[in-house]
Amino acid sequence: MNDPPLFVLLNEISIIEHLARxxxxxxxxxxxxxxxxVVLNHLVRMGDGRSLVRIARAVQVERPAMxxxxxxxxxRGLVTLEADPRDGRGKLVFLxxxxxxxxxxxxxxxxxxxxxxxxxxxxxxxxxxxxVLRRLRAALDRARDDD
Amino acid sequence: MNDPPLFVLLNEISIIEHLARxxxxxxxxxxxxxxxxVVLNHLVRMGDGRSLVRIARAVQVERPAMxxxxxxxxxRGLVTLEADPRDGRGKLVFLxxxxxxxxxxxxxxxxxxxxxxxxxxxxxxxxxxxxVLRRLRAALDRARDDD
DNA sequence: ACCATATTGTTCGATATCGAACATATGGAG
DNA sequence: CTCCATATGTTCGATATCGAACAATATGGT
Numbered sequence: 473m474n475d476p477p478l479f480v481l482l483n484e485i486s487i488i489e490h491l492a493r494x495x496x497x498x499x500x501x502x503x504x505x506x507x508x509x510v511v512l513n514h515l516v517r518m519g520d521g522r523s524l525v526r527i528a529r530a531v532q533v534e535r536p537a538m539x540x541x542x543x544x545x546x547x548r549g550l551v552t553l554e555a556d557p558r559d560g561r562g563k564l565v566f567l568x569x570x571x572x573x574x575x576x577x578x579x580x581x582x583x584x585x586x587x588x589x590x591x592x593x594x595x596x597x598x599x600x601x602x603x604v605l606r607r608l609r610a611a612l613d614r615a616r617d618d619d
Numbered sequence: 620m621n622d623p624p625l626f627v628l629l630n631e632i633s634i635i636e637h638l639a640r641x642x643x644x645x646x647x648x649x650x651x652x653x654x655x656x657v658v659l660n661h662l663v664r665m666g667d668g669r670s671l672v673r674i675a676r677a678v679q680v681e682r683p684a685m686x687x688x689x690x691x692x693x694x695r696g697l698v699t700l701e702a703d704p705r706d707g708r709g710k711l712v713f714l715x716x717x718x719x720x721x722x723x724x725x726x727x728x729x730x731x732x733x734x735x736x737x738x739x740x741x742x743x744x745x746x747x748x749x750x751v752l753r754r755l756r757a758a759l760d761r762a763r764d765d766d
Numbered sequence: 767a768c769c770a771t772a773t774t775g776t777t778c779g780a781t782a783t784c785g786a787a788c789a790t791a792t793g794g795a796g
Numbered sequence: 797c798t799c800c801a802t803a804t805g806t807t808c809g810a811t812a813t814c815g816a817a818c819a820a821t822a823t824g825g826t
Contacts, residue, residue: 682775
């Protein structure tokens with residue numbers, strides 16, 4: 473079997489993603505899904521007060537999924553919603569203090585979850601790999617827009 | 620934000636996986652899911668006549684999901700099931716000619732789907748990145764067993 | 767040989783995600 | 797200003813996945 477190199481790479485990426493996601497999912501507090509964590513993380517890192525669509529696009533899910541995720545986060549008191557003053561259709565998502573705290577806790581859990589494998593891949597290696605993957609991601613993103 | 624390097628790497632991997640999966644999902648023939656394609660691919664590459672659990676473990680899904688996937692493949696006439704002569708509990712999965720043909724077609728579709736981004740990552744770069752990711756995958760696999 | 771334990775494939779209930787469709791709101795073309 | 801295409805958030809129906817639990821079979825220790 474000589475599949476194209478990129479094919480093999482994506483296959484490996486797919487497996488790693490699945491393993492890492494499952495591992496994180498089990499480590500997170502009861503009821504806090506990876507998808508929730510991803511949104512909290514995004515809001516902390518990129519800033520809150522963003523619309524649902526914008527967040528959805530950033531984390532690669534469709535709008536209905538984001539509606540669901542945000543409703544769960546709101547029910548937990550981790551985010552609040554406000555009407556967008558500039559757009560009557562939009563809602564803006566804001567982190568609550570509890571939301572920021574939950575994100576901190578989840579990050580600590582995530583780091584602990586990957587600690588056992590951290591020794592197998594050095595920071596230097598990540599430094600080599602990461603730029604290539606970023607380029608790959610950018611290319612996939614561009615290809616998506618072209619469809 | 621200075622997250623640990625491995626954390627950033629896994630985050631990037633997660634995004635790439637999602638983009639690539641969505642892209643492939645849309646390109647595949649109606650009703651043929653990525654999960655189905657993964658199983659067909661596995662059977663061709665690693666050999667058929669394997670049990671459900673064995674396939675499930677290899678492609679990182681739980682047994683109920685594999686039961687579902689195999690039933691769909693069987694309904695499409697892409698695989699057949701036989702009782703394991705050595706184990707009264709087991710079933711062995713065999714590819715049909717139609718299954719092999721469907722796999723060939725799906726591989727061609729998958730290659731076409733990633734062709735637009737193939738130019739952005741050279742084979743040499745894949746050669747550099749792949750060993751690191753394989754090591755990461757192996758480490759995650761080991762960590763899973765340790766739980 | 768027997769019984770406890772593990773394994774296999776399955777069913778069941780819960781949940782997340784998706785695509786399609788909808789109501790509402792925006793904004794540009796005429 | 798009016799009207800139509802577009803965008804936003806939501807609801808709905810379908811589907812895949814998971815964890816738990818189950819029946820049937822294997823396996824290993826005594």
